[in-house]
Amino acid sequence: MKKILTFIAIAAFGLTTQAQTGAKIEFKDKDNTIDYGTVTKDGDSGIRTFEFKNTGDAPLIITNVQSTCGCTVPTKPTEPIMPGKMGKIDVKYNMNPGPIRKTITVESNAVNYEGGKVPLKIKGTVVAPEQVNIMEKKKTLPSN
Template sequence: MKTIKITMLALTLALMSFTVAPTKTDAVKTETGTSPVSWKTEQIDLGEIPQNKPKTIEFEFKNTGKAAVIITNVKASCGCTATDYTKTPIQPGETAKIAATYNAAAKGPFTKTVTVTTNAEEASKVLSFKGTVI
């Protein structure tokens, strides 16, 4: 029994003496706080909209960077919203729009999102619109 305790103590001390060496990672150069995509607005309040009349919402942005921006994906949060967007590269200084057409079938308040992925930003941008169907 005494040898088990000594062995366990030695093993514990041996494990505590190991250190983990930092691993080398590839640094990715990013500019924080400066995005080449400048959105006119990221949230739109539609107020009251009539039932059974689809409503199109447009989110406009400008390429303020030095390289072309390509929209790689636009995804609505539900099947009640269809999206359309510029498929060609947006050159520096140019503007473009993301269109979301909401099918206002059900009465009541709603909040919907559209997620936009571009080659210019690591994280996707989530745009939203809300209102009340009357």
């Protein structure tokens, strides 16, 4: 009987520690990814915003946000995000022509991600604006 009570006590303790309490971060964008699509270097500022909500029961503290390269500059919230409130992380890509495939790592006290680290991704393609050479002879059809 004593063994059964001990087993029940251990099982009950294990179940209560499984319930996650604390800050939780949930991003609005599907798969935590923002798709720039196809954009032109001069026609887009390169700034996008990842919106998130603290769905936990404790203040969410974003301790660090870093990119995989210097061409992408993220900015993090400076104040804790209270339970039920929204926050945002702005990302500015430098709009170099070519494909965009970058990862931004968010470090926080969120309990719903291992170690509080959340990967965010940006993707898309930047195309150079069409160059017009005024010295080039225009090819036109003769008009009748």
